[in-house]
Amino acid sequence: MDTVPRAGRPRASSRETLAEAACELFLEQGYDATSIVDITRRAGVSRSSFFNYFSSKSDVLWSNFDARVDAALIALARLGTDADGPAVQQALRPMLQGFAPDPLALALRNAAAMGVEGELLRDTGLRHARIASAIAATARSAGVDEVRAVILGAALATAVLSSLRVWAEHGAGQASLETQFDEALRSIHDLPWG
Incomplete structure (x- = not known):
């Protein structure tokens, strides 16, 4: 042998x-x-x-982030009728805390070189829809009207995903993803929770 x-x-x-x-x-x-x-x-x-x-080539890029999304959706569902803006933001924050450069960050930074622009656009849309839908459901369960709930879901999901994209494009590991998220949240402050 x-x-x-x-x-x-x-x-x-x-x-x-x-x-x-x-x-x-x-x-x-x-x-x-x-x-x-x-x-x-x-x-x-x-x-x-x-x-x-992995279930697909695309899953190679997204699997670490998808695990974070799954955990955030569970945290959102647990909020129930006690949900408010700070609690929802706290449930979303772990998606971005301690996020180390990974295949997704590499793909976001090198999308053109990797030829993944279309893939990222499509797959980001799928993640956006999942996150936004969960936030909207949480808002509705806390008594927020339908239109406002959908707007809040879309705005907060956009804050999460745009923070990740900007952080990666500027060189993951060079700046704080959490700070980027805080800046995104401040930019939507005119959408009150209640």
Whole structure:
């Protein structure tokens, strides 16, 4: 039995190894030209290993953020009739706290080079709709009328996603994402909660 380690990437599969391989390939040959097979080859893992961690190429970019969104939606639902502006903002804040540069930040900063502009636009819209809908539902359960609830949902979801985009474009890790979010929240202060 040969016990000499192979050169190149380790055989063990991991989310980070796959994400790194995907981002390298997106930068080298573009998003559309990169297949899942290309990613798994670069990572040195099987195609089935890819699907243990990700459901699609796009999921490579969004999976870390989606986990944060899922947690925020649970926190919003727990607010119930006691929801108000500060409580909703507090439920949203963990999506952006401690956010380290990751595949999404890399893609936002290098969208043109990676060829992911259309993908990011579409996928950002999906996340915006999820976040806005949850905020609007929380507002309605606290007695806010329908139109105001929808406006609040859209405004706060935009604050989250635009903060993330601007932070990444300016060089993730160079500035504070939380500060960017606070600035976005101040810009919508004319939309009172109640």
